[in-house]
Amino acid sequence: MIYLDNAATTFPKPREVLERMVDLYAAKGVSPGRGGYDCAQEADELVSGVRKRLCRFFGGDDPDRVIFAANATDALNLVIQGTVKPGGHVVSSQLEHNSVLRPLQHLREAGLIDYDLVPFDGQGFLDPDDFSRAIRPQTQLAVLTHTSNVLGTIQPVEAIGAVCREKGVPLVLDTAQSAGLVSIDISAWGVSALAFTGHKSLLGPTGIGGLILRKSFDVRPTRFGGTGIDSQELIHTQTYPHRLEAGTLNILGILGLMSALEYLDKQGMEEILRRERALARRLWEGMAGLKRIKLYGGPAWDRRVGVVLANIEGMLPADVGAILDGDFGIATRVGLHCAPLVHRTLGTGRAGGVRFSVGPFNTEEEIDQAVEAMARISRSR
């Protein structure tokens, strides 16, 4: 199989990441910090080490403000629902994934908040001035995707962060598509909270993600339970990180994340991004010359990751994806990519498109085979 669905999850995962994760789990996979025995303390030290590492990785300012969650969607729910208050307003964008849109819509339908979504331009980029104009006196939060999961465009976070800082509105950054690929510094960018997932470009397993909160930004707990500290109190602890973590941690996932961060350090994130961009560009340029193929967004490669959205005139993207899979052994993601407003804006709101997303293990030969497959499919009708 030629795997071009890395924006959904990277595959395969590096074997050394998986092996180290399993070895560590076999040796130290007890409930971290919950018991008085040495192994529990060692497990807790491992978890604390991963918090420190993630804090540095994303430019955070306090490892205790590294909160583990199941994935980016879970982390976004935590931060959005734990921040807004009745009567509040949120600014976000038309580029967002349902991981942002649905929590906002849920809160709107519950009568708690209202929200506005700023548009993106023909290339798939947001304008910081639009954010500035959308912020109202009641605005409590701005939520922004760092990188579109449909168009691959990297948004001007630093400029939007400056707008939010000037207006006194905390900015939440969704890095589901950028973490592990694009260098991030939330302290320098004026970001109050960052949501990440471990299983995409961070190259870790599924089921682990989290939040990085700045020290100046508080989030209310929205779920409650055992934390291993302050157990005498019936009120959930207010101490970070446990304040936002209830129940036993996903230690297997955390160890996987640790192994993945070590792997990325060795490989070099910049080199991976450079390679993925080059492959996506090759794919784009190969398809750009084909009749009946429509590409979306623009070739601003210095501001894109390795995602290319295409359609073949007169064919359903679902069928193009089926043919790519069944006849050519190429795995892509078709449909709306859980980002319905992006597709609505692009004019593909009903059936979506065919998304090719390259990963660290794709080759030029695979890209050329994908171009050839699209050429043959486009000539079939």
Place this chain on the structure above:
Amino acid sequence: MTQDETTPGSALAGRDSGKVRFLAGREVFFDADGFLADPSQWSEEIADLLARESGIERLEKDHWQVIRFIRDYYLQNGRAPLHRELKKGVGMSLMEIEIRFPGGIKQGARLLAGLPNPKSCGM
């Protein structure tokens, strides 16, 4: 012979804005995308009628080969065949199947075989 009716008041009221139609001598329920709401309502006569509406003048042997394979597979396994299973089962490439049905594979062949609407946004 077809006769369309609107949903309100019918047994389908409240079901995904679908509609009920009078086809092949009985009420047949469809969802909003034109898929049979209840796969057990399928019949060859209904497949023929829907095929004509989709632009296929007459279902030929190779159409039936695809439709019957998809339908039999669904009845035996409770899901549509995987892409490679479909290809092997009918002895045609997916490109060849797609060309034969104006609605394509998912909204053509699958719909005519009376399978439920795949709710995934990728279908």
